Amino acid sequence: MIKKTPKQSTLQGIKSLFVGLRVTGHNFVMPQITTHYPRQEVDNLVTYRGHIELVPKEDDPMTSKCILCGQCAKACPSNCIELVIRKEEVEPPPAAEAQPDADKEEAPPKPAPKKKVKRILEAFILDYNLCSLCGQCVQTCPVDSLEFSTNSYLAGFTREEFVFELLERMRKKYKASSSG
Amino acid sequence: MAQEDIDLIQAINTQDPPVVKVELVNTIFDICRSMSLWPMTFGLACCAIEMMAVGMARFDIARFGAEVFRPSPRQCDLMIVAGTVSRKMAPCVVQLYEQMPAPRYVMALGNCAISGGPFYFEGQYGIVEGVDKMVPVDVYVPGCPPRPEGLLEGLFKIQEKMTGRRWWPMPKQGEAV
Amino acid sequence: MEYLAYVAFGIYVLIILTGGLMAVLCRSMVRALVGLILTLFGVAGCYLLMAAPFIALMQILIYVGAVSILILFAIMLTRAPAGAEEAPYIFPWRSIAALAVAFLPLAVIGGMIRSGQVTPLVPPTEVPLAELGQTLIEPYLLAFELISVILTVAMAGAVILGFERRIGK
Amino acid sequence: MNGITHLEMYQFVALLLLGLGLFGLVRRRSLVGMLISVELMLNGAGLSIVASGQLTAASGAMAQLATLFVMGLAAAEVALILAIIIVVSRRFGHIESNNLRTLRG
Amino acid sequence: MNIAPELIHIAVALAAIAAFIGLNGLVLVWLERKVAGHIQRRPGPYEVGPWGLLQPVADAVKLVGKQLVRPKVADPWLYWSAPLLSFTPVFLLFLTIPFGPRLIGMEFNLGLLLILAFSGLNVLALCLAGWSSANKYSLLGAARAVAQSIAYEIPLLLAVLAIAFQFGTLNLSTIVHHQGPMPWQWNVMTQPLAFIIYFICAVAETNRAPFDLPEAESELTAGFHTEYSGMAFGLFFLAEYAYIIVISCVATVLFLGGWHGPGAPGFWWFLLKVYALIMVIIWLRWTYPRVRFDQLLNINWKWLLPLALVNLLLTLIFVKM
């Protein structure tokens, strides 16, 4: 639909000047919409997706759900996830109480792999300085071990402050919540 | 691109101390400076939009006296590098920084300004991997883009850096982190 | 008060002298103009001392507020590549000649002033503005009407001389 | 200040201005500079006229208005001369009278 | 020695006016930002001091503590003289303004002329500033500033002249005395056209939006003061606010009955009217877009100037009737 732009007479124009003043005058007396930030917070922060955090296991809040598959690191477009994995030879049964059944089933056929290599998540390093907040890591994680934090108050004096060790953060957060 | 655009230049940041140096006077000046940080209108990319948002009614940086966005570096105290600094832009950033009169402060806003952010990859040819390679950065605000609250927090950090104390209460959520 | 008047007069003369020297000696045209403006202020001060505040204010309004802005504008607009500065003199022939030229009338008129026989009227009285208005519109009527014509014609001439009509597309 | 009357003092100041103006007029090479010198002289004239009017029995009003007219004329003159200067500078690219005469450079 | 009382009078007036300007400058900066904030539905300065009242103080102190910079190519003398020249006449402008029935710096028959003469110096200062900064934006800004200020000076003079013709005086107190306490006894009733012309010209003269072309941010970055930092810039700023106060004061005196007002006349009425005018000026600034340069000049030459001439003509005829 092709229209013509409306033209304006001088009289209309002069009237429009007063109409404009009325609009601003009206807004002058309207309530403000400012969120007084350090004292108040905007109401929709919960939906904000900040940097990622590890999700703890439900039963054991000190370890994460992560199964160390490395998918997130691979999917990340900015290569900002680094998994530090410690390989540990775990002595089977006696000490291990967590999965006795599984081990027993596995143990009989082959005696050789008695010493099982267990991969332990030593650190989960996120270089937030590179992150583009795309959420691909969260999407790819098969066990939903990652979540977004809603923390938007980051600022610091060095850039190293934003290289997070997520495992530690997770633990600290748990400690803070359990103590507080 | 001309050759001068490709070399990364370091900003010259030498500074003479004031002629009169009295502790008390300096403190007063520092407090006043921190309460009226005029930023430079210096948007480079996406983060600039969030920088604009900070000036707008919802977040209103004016409450802290920092809404006077001056276009000329001569009248600015704070250079908010908001966005990606490309190699072609780098000399310009340096020049603008050098043209600011002392005391001057720099905030690197967004991951691009901090480190190249999403555009950093092996063998990249076009961006500067962090403005701190060229100008001294006082405060880093990460995010892509950081929320306006982040920028405000950065402003508080600069005030903290200047006066040695935080002036405003911690936000509720901020304490938890 | 009388002393203060002399002091003020001395200061004004000093201002006039500095300003005048700046006006004739400075290489940069804008500085010369600033010198001229200083002189204008000094002269305005002298007018004030002579109980002629109206003329003093007019001096500021017309000379400082209009003429000098015009000159400044002209300097700004005609800055040729060489700049609004005169080329330096290699040898001050010109200055010497200028001094000679300036000194001659100075001496002659100075002598005349000294030998003048007018009896001065002290102290001067301020002329009320209404009287000025009356004089302007009655005895000086012709001049008054003419001056507007002259100004108009001068401007018209200037416009004809230099105005670049912008050619629209 | 004996021996020298107020009137004479002012007249000497006016003379000073005249002298400065003359000096500048000859010494200056650029047209704007000459114009400035002429303004100096005109100021001297104005000062002299007002002094004569205010400090003698002559009509002060007349003298003041005469000076006012001098100012008006000065304004007209400045406008015209500057217009000429601008035209000249546009034509020749410089405003130095020397070169103007010989058209060199 | 009866020198003393006069001298004391002058000294007191000087101190009072200096305080008045200093205080009003600070208040105005605060008010402007606060009003702007409220128009835009935000609080404006808020955290620095109660209601942000210390904000202008912080700004002023900060400007003092800021380095002064001069581009190497700029002419040092002219460069520094510009802000000084801009501010120097400011005090003088208030000398002859009657703030109250008795409250006046000094009676002067040519008070109006004095204000007009010395406020013209600002143009010169802007021009010098723009020229000596050796910056292209400054130069353009200065050219604009001069073309604009001088253009609007003419209708302004004509509008003021109409008042002068009406009362036959240039003495500001006399003009106030000619008006009465009630709004319909004010000049704005007899000379509405002159008032409108004066007001528009005054806004333009002080380079306020919508006529803020010399410092048009989106076009010339910061206009003639692009190169000025710290307090030099602050002086331009302060002078601008001082000129706003002056033009509002003069408007009040000429058109709004000065210190007259229903009930008790006095300083407060004067201040009230001045601030009402200033509020309108601020309100205009935060409402309108900027006019274009050619429009700006055309408004003046093609509308205001003929109107002002007509207004003067009518005044001439009415005075004779």
Next chain:
Amino acid sequence: MLHYAQEQLQGDYYTRAFQAGAQEDTLILNMGPQHPSTHGVLRIILELHGEYILRAEPVLGYVHRMQEKMGEVKTYPQYLPNMGRVDYLHALAWNWAYVLAVEELLQLEVPERAEYIRVITCELNRITSHLLWWGAYLLDLGAFTPIMYGFADRERAMDLLQIITGSRLTYCYYSFGGVTADLTPQFIDGTKEFCKYLRTRLPMYKDLVTDNMILRHRVDDIGIIPVDMARRYGVTGPNLRGSGVEHDLRRNTPYSIYDRFDFEIPAYEECDALARYLVRMDEMEESLSIIEQAIDSLPEGPVTPPKMPKVIKPPKGEAYGAVEGARGVIGIHVISDGTATPYRIKLRSPSFSNLSLFAEVSEGILLADAVSILGSLDLVIPEIDR
């Protein structure tokens, strides 16, 4: 003093090159890269004669971010976040163009509900973009208040988008074959409310700005882009519609489900800045009506295709995805060589074409008009430099 100046102030490579074509004794002025009215880091070298511009030359590349090069080193999904940063004001349109192209390569069917969600969010994003443009344009014209109002409304829309996408600006929300998250009831209610709210705000904008005499005189009859010039430079989007051409991909080559909605393509025949301004103002209302229609007929169902390949490795071939962004036609050409990384990605950004005509339009106009024309073209610089 002067000699220092003459030697030092030689400008840089670009100004020297520009100088070569300049007339004698004109002012050569850099506008940008750091200039309030170039919206980022566009640099324009101007040759000025007083207030008039004799010649203008945009210099690009100050935010060149290697977007196309990055396409060659990242996998298909890894490239997704880049899209939100090409044009950060209408990020979802770029998202969409990219997923369209890749979906074509992969022969993926997009579920019905996902299409609707895409329409709703993209239009919402378009409104935020136009609101920002409106405010910024008025800022260019010297009015400070409108941008505040525009931003206040924009914040509401951004809050809505944040509910489902989690970010405020650089969304990375569409995925191949669908969207990453379903709508929440909160979003749906909020959007309905927002539509109503914005409809009450638009008349206020009209009162405050559109009808304002000063604005009318500023933008009327300047920056005329005749149809043939627009065609020559490949101008698209509101700029083209401001030249009186009813061209809109949503109507002309309806992608997705745009043919199901009833909306107008506003176009004005005056070809000037005012026409472009009005087109955008009208477009916001049309977007609102599209959103309302889409929300009313939102079907139930999944938002991602039933079976997605684990690793995205499109077969050899090429595909072109084009959508109508807030600034014009966004086109992405993807060439696949059968591996997980694209062989080549080419971005067709509307701002680039829209800027290219600036040099021609700005010849001989006033400086203030140039600013206002530049604003009326609605440029996003990273989109130009890519």
Next chain:
Amino acid sequence: MVFSWFHLALILFLVAGFLFAAGPLIASLLFAPKAKGGALDIPYECGMPPHGMSWVRFGINYYFYALIFLAFEVDILYLFPIAVFYPESMGWMPLIKLLIFLFVLAVSLVYFWRKGVFTWPKRIST
């Protein structure tokens, strides 16, 4: 030599204004740290090294506004003394004289208008 109180006040006010302005500038010299080097003393031009001096000739037409201003202002200033005299003057003669004067002003305005001094085309041919 008349030195009135007003004169003294005038001088004092000017001096005070000057000092009031100069004070903060000097304070700034004392209390401000000073950055040096680099591009600090190069004129600012949007972050680019400027090309050429700013002092090249530009737009001559600005000048004509100043010119016309001069004519009008000087003319109008002549009216100020008359304004004071006018209300107490007798008869219609002053009015007629002033009318002639204003007529000349109006004529010159019309002349400049017709001459195109006030015309700004939207676009000039380059």
